[in-house]
Amino acid sequence: MLPFRQILFPVDYSEPCRAIVPYVEDMIRHFSANLTLVHASGLGLEALGYSELNFADAGLQQQSRSMEQKRLRDFAAEMFPSQHVEAIAEEGDPASVIHKVVQHQGADLVMLPTHGRGAVRRFLLGSVTAKLMHDLTTVVWTGVHSAVAEHQPGIPYRSIVCALDKSDEAEGVLRSAAAFADSYGAKLLLVHVVETPPGAWDVDFEPYKKDLMDAAATQPAATTPPPAAGGGGGAVDVAAGKSVFESAGCASCHTLADAGATGAVGPNLDDAKPDAALVKERVTNGKAPMPPFKGQLSEKQIQDVAAYVSSVAGKS
Numbered sequence: 001m002l003p004f005r006q007i008l009f010p011v012d013y014s015e016p017c018r019a020i021v022p023y024v025e026d027m028i029r030h031f032s033a034n035l036t037l038v039h040a041s042g043l044g045l046e047a048l049g050y051s052e053l054n055f056a057d058a059g060l061q062q063q064s065r066s067m068e069q070k071r072l073r074d075f076a077a078e079m080f081p082s083q084h085v086e087a088i089a090e091e092g093d094p095a096s097v098i099h100k101v102v103q104h105q106g107a108d109l110v111m112l113p114t115h116g117r118g119a120v121r122r123f124l125l126g127s128v129t130a131k132l133m134h135d136l137t138t139v140v141w142t143g144v145h146s147a148v149a150e151h152q153p154g155i156p157y158r159s160i161v162c163a164l165d166k167s168d169e170a171e172g173v174l175r176s177a178a179a180f181a182d183s184y185g186a187k188l189l190l191v192h193v194v195e196t197p198p199g200a201w202d203v204d205f206e207p208y209k210k211d212l213m214d215a216a217a218t219q220p221a222a223t224t225p226p227p228a229a230g231g232g233g234g235a236v237d238v239a240a241g242k243s244v245f246e247s248a249g250c251a252s253c254h255t256l257a258d259a260g261a262t263g264a265v266g267p268n269l270d271d272a273k274p275d276a277a278l279v280k281e282r283v284t285n286g287k288a289p290m291p292p293f294k295g296q297l298s299e300k301q302i303q304d305v306a307a308y309v310s311s312v313a314g315k316s
Contacts, residue, residue, distance in 0.1 A: 002031075002176070002179045002180060002183060003031040003032075003033075003183070003277070004027065004031045004033050004108050004109040004139075005031065005033050005034065005108060006033065006034050006036070006105055006106055006107045006108050006109070007024065007027060007028060007031075007033045007034065007035050007036070007107065007108075007109045007110075007111060008036050008038060008098070008101060008102060008105065008107035008109070008110045008111070008138075009024050009035060009036070009037050009038070009110075009111050009112070010037075010038050010039070010040070010094065010098050010110070010112045010128075011037050011038065011039045011072060011075060012039065012094075013039075013071075013075065014113075016113035016114070017112075017113060018079070019113065019143075020111060020112070020113050020143055021079045021080075022153040022155065023111065023141070023143070023153060023155060024111050025080065025083075026153070026155040026156060027109065027111065027141070028080075028083060029275070030156070030183070030184070030275050030277050030278075031183075031277065033109070034084075034086075035080065035083055035084075035085050035086070036085070036086040036087075036088060036101070036105055036107065037072055037075070037076055037085055037086070037087045037088065038087075038088045038089075038090070038097065038098060038101045039068060039071075039072045039087075039088070039089045039090075040089075040090055040091070040092055040093065040094040040096075040097035040098065041064075041068055041089070041090075041091055064091075065089065065091070068089040069087065069089045071089075072087040072088075072089045073087050075087075086105075088101055094128045095128050095131040095132055095135070098110065098128070098132060099132070099135060099136065102136060102138050107138055108138060108139065109138065109139050109140075109141060110132060110136065110138055110139070110140045110141070111140075111141040111142075112128070112129060112132070112140075112141075112142055113129075113142060113143050113144075114127070114129050114142055114143070114144050129142050139176075156184050156186075156275050156310070157180075157181075157184045157186045158184070158186050158187065158311075159186055159187045159189060160177055160180060160181040160184075160186050160187070160188050160189065161189045161191055162174055162177035162178075162188060162189065162190050162191065163191045163192075163193075164190060164191065164192045165192070165193075174190070182236060182276075182303065183276060183277050184275060184276055184277070184310070185236055185238070185275075185276035185306060185307035185308075185310045185311055194213060236303050236304050236306075236307035237304045237307075238304070238307050238308045238311055238312075239308075240301075240304045240308075241301075241303075241304035241305040241306070241307050241308025241309070242258075242259060242308045242312075244297065244301045244304055244305040244308070245259055245261075245305050245308060245309065246259060248293065248296075248297060248305070250263075250305070251263055252265070253265035253266040253289075253290065254266045254267065254268070254269050255268040255269060255270060255271075256269045256270060256309065256312070256313060257270055257312075257316035258312035258313075258315065258316045259312075265289060266289070266290055269309055269313045269314075270313055270314045270316070271314070272313065273313045273314040274309065274310060274313060275310050276303075276306040276307055276309075276310040277306075278310075279305065279306035279309045279310055280302055280303065280306035283297065283302050283305060283306065284302055
């Protein structure tokens with residue numbers, strides 16, 4: 001699943017759509033991914049709301065396509081001014097168009113909001129997000145409109161909640177969540193909900209409750225993924241990462257207030273505020289004048305120092 005390389009962002013120009021732009025930007029930056037925007041519309045209906053078209057014109061359909069394509073390019077330029085973006089505007093059912101583009105582009109992440117429609121409208125029109133989450137094998141990122149629009153973006157991610165059940169997919173979900181949390185240097189929380197039997201007036205469930213909870217508590221432990229191959233294993237250790245930062249000579253080249261470092265050869269980390277993935281890449285492969293530390297530091301040490309830097313940069 002990780003790292004994401006091709007991100008697809010379906011656009012409908014709504015407020016919920018605009019509200020998730022910061023999250024899309026973060027994902028692009030974090031994984032150095034490519035971005036494709038897609039907009040699906042009916043025969044000129046949305047375009048007609050955007051500008052005036054003549055129904056009697058034989059070229060109505062082509063005018064509509066051209067107008068939607070321009071509108072999408074304008075949206076890309078406004079929302080992602082520094083990003084190279086591919087823009088695709090097509091006519092048709094949104095879920096079908098998105099599914100087609102995912103297959104054609106090879107997207108490995110689709111990011112779109114839910115609109116918070118009422119139950120009746122959702123029943124009549126269907127939910128594009130629900131259809132995609134059911135039909136696609138690609139990862140789908142989504143956020144409830146009220147949670148996204150009414151709060152400051154919680155990025156970079158610092159805490160990831162992974163809900164587990166007893167299905168065959170649980171281990172794969174946990175591995176993906178662990179990898180995603182590790183890439184951000186974030187805390188991973190596991191949640192498993194125990195369904196209790198329905199109450200009955202003649203049965204006292206209380207004596208069995210502890211046994212049921214204890215048995216359920218072993219489920220997450222049984223599916224905990226092993227350390228990444230070649231990685232030295234285990235969760236990241238921020239405290240150990242600070243020791244690596246000091247012992248590897250990072251302080252002589254970088255400024256980082258938490259470490260009392262005032263180096264001026266490389267970037268000021270408090271200003272740059274790099275995420276864990278970028279720090280890991282730079283420490284591993286280097287970028288002039290910084291040498292690569294692959295081979296000098298273990299994978300675990302690199303993960304730890306990446307977690308440390310990304311968690312403290314700009315915070316002191």
